[in-house]
Amino acid sequence: MRLKGKTILVTGGASGIGLATVERCLQEGAQVVLADLPGPAGGLRAQELDEHHPGRCLFLPCDVTSTDQVDQLIADTVAQFGSLDGVFNNAGIGGMNPADSYSDEAFLRVLDINLTGVFRVARAALRQMYQQRRGSIVNCASILGLFGQTMTAAYSTAKGGVVNLTRTLALEAATKGVRVNAVGPGYIDTPLLAALDANAREALIDLHPLGRLGRPEEVANAVVYLLSDEASFTTGALLMVDGGFTAGKS
Ligand code: NDP
Numbered sequence: 001m002r003l004k005g006k007t008i009l010v011t012g013g014a015s016g017i018g019l020a021t022v023e024r025c026l027q028e029g030a031q032v033v034l035a036d037l038p039g040p041a042g043g044l045r046a047q048e049l050d051e052h053h054p055g056r057c058l059f060l061p062c063d064v065t066s067t068d069q070v071d072q073l074i075a076d077t078v079a080q081f082g083s084l085d086g087v088f089n090n091a092g093i094g095g096m097n098p099a100d101s102y103s104d105e106a107f108l109r110v111l112d113i114n115l116t117g118v119f120r121v122a123r124a125a126l127r128q129m130y131q132q133r134r135g136s137i138v139n140c141a142s143i144l145g146l147f148g149q150t151m152t153a154a155y156s157t158a159k160g161g162v163v164n165l166t167r168t169l170a171l172e173a174a175t176k177g178v179r180v181n182a183v184g185p186g187y188i189d190t191p192l193l194a195a196l197d198a199n200a201r202e203a204l205i206d207l208h209p210l211g212r213l214g215r216p217e218e219v220a221n222a223v224v225y226l227l228s229d230e231a232s233f234t235t236g237a238l239l240m241v242d243g244g245f246t247a248g249k250s
Contacts (some may be wrong), residue, residue, distance in 0.1 A: 002228040004029030007081040009073070011035045011064055011121055012091030014042040014188035016190030017140065020216035021088050021223050022046075026053040031081045035062040036091070037071055061209030064117030066089045074124040082153055083132060086227040087125045089118045089139045094160075094192050110154035115161040122169055126178060138226045139166050139178040141182040141238060143245050163238055170236030179235040181226045188214040209244030 008025045012018040013034035025032045027048055034049070036042035038061040046059035058080060062073040065229055077084055091107055095110040118139050123148030145159035163182060170180040187193065187204045193213070196204070222241045225231055240246050 001029035001228065002006060002224060003169070004087070006030045006085035006096070006227070007033070007077065007083050008086040008227060009077050009084060009121075009125070010086070010088045010090060011062065011086075011117075014045050014059075016192060017185065017188060017216045017219045018088070018090040019045060020220040021090065022049065022057065023222050024217065024220040025086075025227070026057055030060070030086070031056045032166070032219070033073075033077045033080070034059050034240075036170045037063055039060065046172075050201065064121060065112045067120055070077070070117075070120040071124050073121075074128055077250070078128060084125060084128045085136070086133060086136045086225050087121060088227070089121050089137060090119055091121075092140060092192075095155050096151040098151055102153055107154045111158050111161075114158035115165070118162055119165060126169070126173060129173075129178045130176045135178045136227045136231070137173075137178070137180045138223050139180070139182040141166070141184045143184055143186050143242050145182070145184055145238070146246055166238065167236045172236060179226075179231065181231070181234060181236065182238045183219055183222050184238050184240040184242060184246070185219045186214050186240075186245040188216055188219060190216055192229055207245055208242065210245060212243065214241060214243055 008030045010018050010022050013022045022032050022034050034046045042059045046057050050057040053089035059077055063070045092114045122137055139162050141162040142159040144156040145163040148156050166182040173180055186208055219241045222239050
């Protein structure tokens with residue numbers, strides 16, 4: 001039970017990597033707030049999980065593009081469970097467009113969710129964690145936080161920003177008992193990739209030396225480690241979970 005007694009918040013927790021992380025945190029003994037956009041999915045997932053882990057999984061609606069909703073989310077989490085020990089800053093969207101046809105609106109939307117959303121949640125969490133003088137924040141970056149890729153001007157910009165935001169927050173938080181790290185998933189088999197046809201999927205598989213896409217729970221395992229006290233001397237790190245993608249070409 002690596003997270004026993006800890007209160008963990010997961011944004012974008014109703015699907016994919018976020019949902020797998022909610023499940024892993026519950027298995028490790030945490031109380032978990034599953035936050036996601038308003039709508040039936042989050043409430044249903046949390047209800048199912050709470051039946052297996054009574055009183056330990058709660059859905060709270062939150063759009064990470066709203067500062068008011070994010071600040072309220074942190075306040076409600078603390079009101080419900082008494083503290084905030086860990087955050088997985090996971091909510092994100094995709095976005096494929098050639099740069100010369102990206103509209104301001106579409107570009108800024110990706111940044112607002114994938115980068116500024118991470119900042120909003122981290123800022124509100126840090127305020128609480130500084131008072132407690134303990135906490136661990138894990139931000140969701142990507143292989144595209146380290147590499148460019150055609151059609152991803154907004155997404156790769158956002159994820160590159162998440163990597164450096166993580167380092168800066170780690171430095172600011174280091175003397176206040178709070179650690180801030182990031183995970184860098186390769187291509188993971190989640191609804192985010194659902195639109196791909198078979199050829200595109202095979203092409204993505206070929207990019208990973210381990211010869212397959214990742215599974216959501218493989219990212220969740222890395223997040224659990226960074227949230228836990230086992231990672232007590234790790235801050236400002238980017239932990240790749242990418243099947244060897246960033247190791248280089250063979
Ligand atoms: P999913 O689409 O399965 O899950 C993302 C979740 O975030 C969804 O529940 C989505 O809700 C929610 N969400 C979207 N916008 C907002 C918002 N404004 N506020 C709150 N929640 C929101 O994606 P993944 O699990 O694949 O992705 C999770 C994270 O992992 C993202 O940050 C992504 O960039 C990153 N990642 C994913 C990779 C992959 O290959 N899958 C690779 C590298 C990184 P809804 O479904 O209603 O839109």
